[in-house]
Amino acid sequence: xxxxxxxxxxxxxxxxxxxxxxxxxxxxxxxxxxxxxxxxxxxxxxxxxxxxxxxxxxxxxxxxxxxxxxxxxxxxxxxxxxxxxxxxxxxxxxxxxxxxxxxxxxxxxxxxxxxxxxxxxxxxxxxxxxxxxxxxxxxxxxxxxxxxxxxxxxxxxxxxxxxxxxxxxxxxxx
Numbered sequence: 001x002x003x004x005x006x007x008x009x010x011x012x013x014x015x016x017x018x019x020x021x022x023x024x025x026x027x028x029x030x031x032x033x034x035x036x037x038x039x040x041x042x043x044x045x046x047x048x049x050x051x052x053x054x055x056x057x058x059x060x061x062x063x064x065x066x067x068x069x070x071x072x073x074x075x076x077x078x079x080x081x082x083x084x085x086x087x088x089x090x091x092x093x094x095x096x097x098x099x100x101x102x103x104x105x106x107x108x109x110x111x112x113x114x115x116x117x118x119x120x121x122x123x124x125x126x127x128x129x130x131x132x133x134x135x136x137x138x139x140x141x142x143x144x145x146x147x148x149x150x151x152x153x154x155x156x157x158x159x160x161x162x163x164x165x166x167x168x169x170x171x172x173x174x
Contacts (some may be wrong), residue, residue, distance in 0.1 A: 004043070005042070006020075006041065007039055007041050007042055007087045008020065009037070009039055014026065015031060022054065024045060025053055027056060027094065027096055028095065028096075029083070029095045030058065030059055030095065034148075039159060044059070045058070048094060055094065057082065057095050083095045086098045087100075088108070134164075136167075140163075140167045
């Protein structure tokens, strides 16, 4: 929806303002534009109503066009909502999030930020990989050994360790 009027007052953090008798909440991409405006300025506001709250997706001063998310639109093709994923450019429903669900779930980042799209995690180190392989081999050996009967605990331990070594060799050959 769109409405025109004068800014009656603003919150100090520029995340909300009052236009007439109603308060409007600003989505993150709109905050820098509201910072440039002052009490008493004529504005045109495009907003979306959710329950009793109004969330602003675009604000223009005195009829001059100002985009709500210029950096997202510069990198992505124009979308019907005016919001696009900062990583892949997919159309977003509103400006509440900067990334689409897929990019957020995969942990992708902006191109050029920390060397590309891939996200480093703790499994990338060779030491961690070796620990995981040893644990997997021991678990498999213990699973096989548990179905056997042994005369004493030392025999069970030796059998399990021999199996674990064989499984570890097989895992590392993969």
